[in-house]
Amino acid sequence: MTKSIHVQYFAILREQRGLAQEKITTSAATASEFYDELRGRHGFTLPADRLRVAVNDEFAPWGSALSDGDRLVFIPPVAGG
Amino acid sequence: MTKSIHVQYFAILREQRGLAQEKITTSAATASEFYDELRGRHGFTLPADRLRVAVNDEFAPWGSALSDGDRLVFIPPVAGG
């Protein structure tokens, strides 16, 4: 079953993708599968174990099941301060 | 041998003495003897082991020998901050 996912990119991911957000139709079952799919397509250098993921504005486990209309953000290593 | 000592009082010692400084002629040999003499005379409540002493604007040991013209300050327990 395919679903439509809204993805937002920040920092190094935004630069590597060349845009800040997009809507993607995917058959990936989990956030993890979805990142692997995008990484293959866009050449993101960071592996998933260096990132966190947020689903609908909350941090979420990589194994979270995706639902149609979800908003995902992949969180590169942070560096505030 | 007597000597003339200039004494400055601060905080609780100033209040107990009722003045901020005075010149005293003493035959005390050391800072320690001198404080004991003053304590007896003025009724200071603090024993010497709760005070420090400064001679000529430097902290000094209680056993320091007194010389004519020395300036002494007895330092009550401090409480900055």
Added chain:
Amino acid sequence: MFRISPEPLDPAALQRRLLDPRAGACATFEGWVRNRNDGQAVRALDYEAHATLAEKEGLRILAEAQAKFSILNAVCAHRVGSLVLGDMAVWVGVTAEHRGDAFDACRYIIDEAKARVPIWKKEHYASGATAWINCATRGPASGIPPAKPQ
């Protein structure tokens, strides 16, 4: 209050939020853009944040500090945008009755904020090169720890 700010931070205004007649101690921390990092001359920095997630995670950190330490109030603000040398990137202020808790909580907040809040930093070097800090991919042997699993 935890705030992501596109405007320059105003420490005096932030500190006014902490005033409290019970407070005997106020510890603050400011992070400034410095002229070197890891041996390279730095010219400027860009900070960006996921403001919604950052403010949620920041408020969690402040609540943790309230629970762990005996403090009265805590505020943190982090700048985003383009910063130059000497600019203030982050301000943390904590009030408490006593200084030990104020120091410990202030340090806890900045340590956790740097480790957990979704804020990213791109350094611009005098050489013309740029780098997203902590985002190099040199493999696990490089000593860069992987992100904590959720």
Added chain:
Amino acid sequence: MFRISPEPLDPAALQRRLLDPRAGACATFEGWVRNRNDGQAVRALDYEAHATLAEKEGLRILAEAQAKFSILNAVCAHRVGSLVLGDMAVWVGVTAEHRGDAFDACRYIIDEAKARVPIWKKEHYASGATAWINCATRGPASGIPPAKPQ
């Protein structure tokens, strides 16, 4: 710089002395007059100091902090005179490349200043009573430690 000040402290002016392009971290501590101490309602405080000895001992403490920690600069100022609730009694600021040293040195300076610098504090309570802090004479059994021998 270590200064005894009969005038209100000006943190912004004090902090300007710390500006340094190498500084990535600035930790500060402020001591404020609070409304209670040891269970009693406080109305006001008098501070007095032996300014010459205090500035000498304060400078020694700052030099010790420079030797013990990797810091760039450190400043401390202490107010004397009559203070009311909310007034600032002491300000300490430290800059360093990294935050750990800035925090540690800031804490070292305020801890040592409170323990060693000849400054005295008289509290005025709402009850009308007053007390010179740390100067009660309840004997050694009261838990008040004797002054360190020189």
